[in-house]
Amino acid sequence: xxxxxxRLPGTVLSPGLVTSLERRIAMRASASFVATRVAASxxxxxxxxxxxxxxxxxxxxxxxYAGYEAYNSTEIDWNKLENGIYDGTDLEVFRxxxxxxxxxxxxxxxxxxxxxxxxxxxxxxxxxxxxxxxxDSIGIEMFGYSLTWDPAGAKTRRTQARQGRGTAGPIxxxxxxxxxxxxxxxxxxxxxxxxxxxxxxRVPLRENWIQGGFITAAAIVQLFRTGDNVLCYVL
Amino acid sequence: MxxxxxxxxxxxxxxxxxxxxxxxxxGRRVFKLIKRSRKGRGGMATLAGFGLPIPADxxxxxDHFDGIAASARLSFWETTVFxxxxxxxxxxLVAANEIARLEKFPDAGRKxxxxxxxxxxxxxxxxxxxxxxxxxLVANLGPLSHRSFIAFDSTLAMLRSVCAAQDAGVLRYAxxxxxxxxxxxxxxxxxEILFDPKDLWEVIRPFNARAEYWALLAREPIDWQQIPYxxxxxxxxxxxxAVRAIVLGETKPKP
Numbered sequence: 001x002x003x004x005x006x007r008l009p010g011t012v013l014s015p016g017l018v019t020s021l022e023r024r025i026a027m028r029a030s031a032s033f034v035a036t037r038v039a040a041s042x043x044x045x046x047x048x049x050x051x052x053x054x055x056x057x058x059x060x061x062x063x064x065y066a067g068y069e070a071y072n073s074t075e076i077d078w079n080k081l082e083n084g085i086y087d088g089t090d091l092e093v094f095r096x097x098x099x100x101x102x103x104x105x106x107x108x109x110x111x112x113x114x115x116x117x118x119x120x121x122x123x124x125x126x127x128x129x130x131x132x133x134x135x136d137s138i139g140i141e142m143f144g145y146s147l148t149w150d151p152a153g154a155k156t157r158r159t160q161a162r163q164g165r166g167t168a169g170p171i172x173x174x175x176x177x178x179x180x181x182x183x184x185x186x187x188x189x190x191x192x193x194x195x196x197x198x199x200x201x202r203v204p205l206r207e208n209w210i211q212g213g214f215i216t217a218a219a220i221v222q223l224f225r226t227g228d229n230v231l232c233y234v235l
Numbered sequence: 236m237x238x239x240x241x242x243x244x245x246x247x248x249x250x251x252x253x254x255x256x257x258x259x260x261x262g263r264r265v266f267k268l269i270k271r272s273r274k275g276r277g278g279m280a281t282l283a284g285f286g287l288p289i290p291a292d293x294x295x296x297x298d299h300f301d302g303i304a305a306s307a308r309l310s311f312w313e314t315t316v317f318x319x320x321x322x323x324x325x326x327x328l329v330a331a332n333e334i335a336r337l338e339k340f341p342d343a344g345r346k347x348x349x350x351x352x353x354x355x356x357x358x359x360x361x362x363x364x365x366x367x368x369x370x371x372l373v374a375n376l377g378p379l380s381h382r383s384f385i386a387f388d389s390t391l392a393m394l395r396s397v398c399a400a401q402d403a404g405v406l407r408y409a410x411x412x413x414x415x416x417x418x419x420x421x422x423x424x425x426x427e428i429l430f431d432p433k434d435l436w437e438v439i440r441p442f443n444a445r446a447e448y449w450a451l452l453a454r455e456p457i458d459w460q461q462i463p464y465x466x467x468x469x470x471x472x473x474x475x476x477a478v479r480a481i482v483l484g485e486t487k488p489k490p
Contacts, residue, residue, distance in 0.1 A: 092307060095307035098307075099305045099306070099307045101482055102311075103305050104334070105482050107335070109338060109378050109379065112355045112377045112379055112464075114355075115354055116379065116459075116461065125483050126471070133471075137469040137470055140470035141470075145466060221310065221311060223424060225412070233472055235472055235474070235479060235482060
């Protein structure tokens with residue numbers, strides 16, 4: 001079960017990037033997993049296996065099919081999602097996505113204004129992370145879009161923002177499989193706004209992971225340093 | 236191809252080789268991204284399809300090369316090669332011009348969006364200012380200011396200027412962030428270009444008889460009389476859906 005991770009909405013964020021993102025969190029099953037599924041199929045009690053020839057053929061066919069299914073199935077790397085882990089290849093994908101989007105953003109009036117003010121920015125593409133974009137938009141109304149970069153204080157701010165809240169639990173969208181949830185705060189934990197506090201909302205875990213990748217990419221590509229002014233735009 | 240066109244192409248190729256060599260000698264990895272390609276010709280054809288007259292020297296710049304494609308490995312400031320401006324690949328050129336039309340930039344019909352800089356100014360080709368077939372590159376802030384200043388007499392003049400500035404030793408790159416760089420009147424980032432506008436203007440003046448931008452910049456930071464850009468309170472950019480699609484990756488222009 002992929003819990004909707006592979007069901008990214010009809011996004012326009014370059015199809016190649018979205019495919020790459022999917023691969024980063026939903027990986028093809030390992031050889032040992034395939035072998036386990038084949039072995040389990042062979043060990044499953046079936047009366048047919050005692051029927052000479054036809055029964056054996058059914059058993060072997062079932063085992064091959066189980067192996068084929070296992071080979072085609074995907075495993076979600078929950079550790080990556082839950083702990084916000086990004087390996088080198090993940091970051092490469094996010095950096096490319098952000099770089100391409102940013103260059104084109106520079107040609108828009110908002111991009112020209114940001115460049116003229118020599119501002120650095122974080123882009124939140126709402127088609128890829130619609131729930132995060134919704135939470136962040138409310139947060140921006142409350143705390144503004146101008147933030148200060150301060151990754152050292154992230155842990156403390158995250159703890160404060162989530163104080164008194166349990167786990168985010170599942171997110172139920174009518175007519176769709178439930179999604180594993182996560183808390184999203186605005187200002188982002190790695191930043192702070194002039195006004196203290198944060199707006200916190202529940203979002204799908206996978207969206208939060210993707211957003212973390214975009215923020216990290218923005219920081220690498222634009223050489224964010226502690227104390228830098230960072231703007232947040234929802235696209 | 237006429238002798239004049241062939242000579243121009245040869246000179247442009249030579250300029251690009253010198254620019255790549257300078258980038259390499261300055262320790263900037265962007266030199267590896269300057270590669271020969273035929274893709275630029277397709278981009279010029281697409282731009283011409285928008286009804287834009289393409290100046291010969293600008294087209295020649297994209298005849299054997301296709302600019303520099305975005306690289307996630309290099310910082311924003313490491314990819315400028317034409318002084319403080321990027322050399323966009325033809326896909327980016329098409330995207331920027333498409334955005335200008337969709338967003339109804341005031342001068343969209345009279346210019347080609349050309350070379351964006353890291354600080355919001357772009358050097359664009361204004362057809363109606365052409366003289367003797369040379370279309371100048373004009374420094375402007377797009378829709379954020381009504382002011383504009385000729386920066387280079389033509390695309391070829393820009394290339395000659397960059398090479399001359401390199402040879403004269405007036406260009407260097409910031410080894411680290413500098414909080415305040417007096418000639419610019421502001422801070423600069425690591426790998427950002429550094430030059431004194433006065434020194435630069437002295438070197439490039441012979442190629443740019445019509446230019447006014449650098450002389451003004453040499454005196455003081457330019458007052459653009461900027462039109463404020465108002466961001467909606469919820470931070471959601473109200474972009475035309477087609478512009479949004481271009482920014483987020485769907486770069487193929489609609490016919």
